[in-house]
Amino acid sequence: MATAQELSNFLAEVxxxxxxxxxxxxxxxxxxxxxxxxxxxxxxxKYGARPAAEFPMLFQRILQNTMRDFWRRQKVRNLWTSLLxxxxxxxxxxxxxxxxxxxxxxxxxxxxxxxxxxxxxxxxAIIERAIEKLPARQREAFLMRYWEDMDVAETAAAMGCxxxxxxxxxxxxxxxxxxTLQNYGxxxxxxxxxxxxx
Amino acid sequence: MNQQESTVKLVVQALDxxxxxxxxxxxxxxxxxxEHAVSAMxxxxxxxxxxxxFRNLGNYVVHHRMxxxxxxxxxxxxxxxxxxxxxxxxxxxxxxxxxxxxSELPPEAYLDKGFDTWLQQNAR
Amino acid sequence: MAATKRxxxxxxxxxxxxxxxxxxxxxxxxxxxxxxxxxxxRKVLNPLSKEWDTLRxxxxxxxxxxxxxxxxxxxxxxxxxxxxLNDWSRMTPFERENxxxxxxxxxxxxxxxxxxxRKKWREYQSLPEAQREGLRREQPDLxxxxxxxx
Numbered sequence: 001m002a003t004a005q006e007l008s009n010f011l012a013e014v015x016x017x018x019x020x021x022x023x024x025x026x027x028x029x030x031x032x033x034x035x036x037x038x039x040x041x042x043x044x045x046k047y048g049a050r051p052a053a054e055f056p057m058l059f060q061r062i063l064q065n066t067m068r069d070f071w072r073r074q075k076v077r078n079l080w081t082s083l084l085x086x087x088x089x090x091x092x093x094x095x096x097x098x099x100x101x102x103x104x105x106x107x108x109x110x111x112x113x114x115x116x117x118x119x120x121x122x123x124x125a126i127i128e129r130a131i132e133k134l135p136a137r138q139r140e141a142f143l144m145r146y147w148e149d150m151d152v153a154e155t156a157a158a159m160g161c162x163x164x165x166x167x168x169x170x171x172x173x174x175x176x177x178x179x180t181l182q183n184y185g186x187x188x189x190x191x192x193x194x195x196x197x198x
Numbered sequence: 199m200n201q202q203e204s205t206v207k208l209v210v211q212a213l214d215x216x217x218x219x220x221x222x223x224x225x226x227x228x229x230x231x232x233e234h235a236v237s238a239m240x241x242x243x244x245x246x247x248x249x250x251x252f253r254n255l256g257n258y259v260v261h262h263r264m265x266x267x268x269x270x271x272x273x274x275x276x277x278x279x280x281x282x283x284x285x286x287x288x289x290x291x292x293x294x295x296x297x298x299x300x301s302e303l304p305p306e307a308y309l310d311k312g313f314d315t316w317l318q319q320n321a322r
Numbered sequence: 323m324a325a326t327k328r329x330x331x332x333x334x335x336x337x338x339x340x341x342x343x344x345x346x347x348x349x350x351x352x353x354x355x356x357x358x359x360x361x362x363x364r365k366v367l368n369p370l371s372k373e374w375d376t377l378r379x380x381x382x383x384x385x386x387x388x389x390x391x392x393x394x395x396x397x398x399x400x401x402x403x404x405x406x407l408n409d410w411s412r413m414t415p416f417e418r419e420n421x422x423x424x425x426x427x428x429x430x431x432x433x434x435x436x437x438x439x440r441k442k443w444r445e446y447q448s449l450p451e452a453q454r455e456g457l458r459r460e461q462p463d464l465x466x467x468x469x470x471x472x
Binding site: 295304 | 399
């Protein structure tokens with residue numbers, strides 16, 4: 001049975017990654033915060049008595065379910081968004097059409113930022129965008145296995161699917177990511193100018 | 199190292215870096231949410247609270263000894279941000295929930311599915 | 323020597339814990355009970371007096387922001403805030419967030435479009451409830467399970 005201290009340690013360890021993971025899925029930072037907050041609370045209230053070793057799997061499962069609720073509610077929002085854009089408003093979704101190289105944080109950063117730093121932030125942005133574009137199940141499997149370091153069995157339990165599916169999702173995710181990175185001219189050293197390498 | 203391994207490695211590095219770049223407001227809210235969740239689990243937590251925070255951070259430092267100096271800098275930056283954010287926050291007019299509630303269109307207008315359909319049928 | 327080390331360690335911890343600390347130690351506004359609010363705050367948030375102590379910390383924070391901005395508004399806006407506060411606090415976080423986003427989009431529209439939307443809302447409000455319910459049911463589901471399961 002887990003102590004409050006163990007719960008606190010666990011959450012402190014995973015909360016920032018959980019937030020990013022959720023933001024990749026819902027593409028909305030405010031909603032991502034709400035979802036992670038709700039998931040933390042549910043873990044504490046409903047599963048606080050479980051052994052701490054089960055927290056990673058339980059927390060991921062709760063997170064997935066909370067995201068599903070979010071998607072259901074999103075149905076309402078998306079229609080409005082498309083309507084508003086037909087009225088001439090700007091919607092956040094417009095950004096999806098842009099090439100990440102154009103829209104990345106470049107605009108927000110100061111002009112004299114060292115080139116290496118800029119390149120690093122571009123690399124991160126491209127990879128984040130590639131993660132966002134993955135189908136939901138592939139993204140979850142990939143993040144749990146390789147980012148959260150969960151094993152196949154834990155990941156399968158959290159996703160409510162077989163271990164075989166986890167492996168398939170992971171392998172497809174890695175292939176898709178590799179293909180995207182190649183398109184952007186990545187090699188092991190990092191980022192080259194897009195198009196220059198191919 | 200084959201291509202798949204290097205892809206995984208590169209992606210995970212980028213994801214780790216993205217976590218280091220998190221907005222301090224987000225970090226603050228996550229910490230608040232965590233404290234709230236922990237207190238929901240066990241009310242007597244309040245008493246042990248601060249000792250817990252220390253031990254917790256102690257672990258963090260041990261695990262990330264190499265990053266300690268960077269983190270120190272970050273900590274100082276975070277303080278700066280908190281101060282500036284409070285100042286900036288005061289100047290954001292017409293943006294808060296108050297103005298949303300005070301505007302002519304009520305919040306339900308944004309959420310009513312029937313109104314969506316109505317708009318769609320009468321859009322042009 | 324050991325004392326210096328400990329002091330340094332303490333400084334480090336305090337610096338590292340910046341965000342959590344500002345919140346937990348300062349007690350800030352978030353966990354304020356209804357009885358701890360100022361008189362002005364209570365006046366604005368009066369519709370919430372009964373449920374205030376059940377609100378989550380981040381919700382309280384948002385509500386206090388409303389109380390902060392309240393004096394900047396005209397009488398009509400203030401009346402609307404009072405009238406809508408209760409329903410607002412009972413929405414889910416997602417609903418509130420959706421409303422915020424669309425409100426921002428709404429504000430980015432040119433004035434004549436805004437007026438057109440307001441007019442459409444008034445027309446919609448004047449429909450019989452049965453007809454509005456029918457319109458709600460007509461809405462197609464834009465997202466299907468594919469979003470989650472592919």
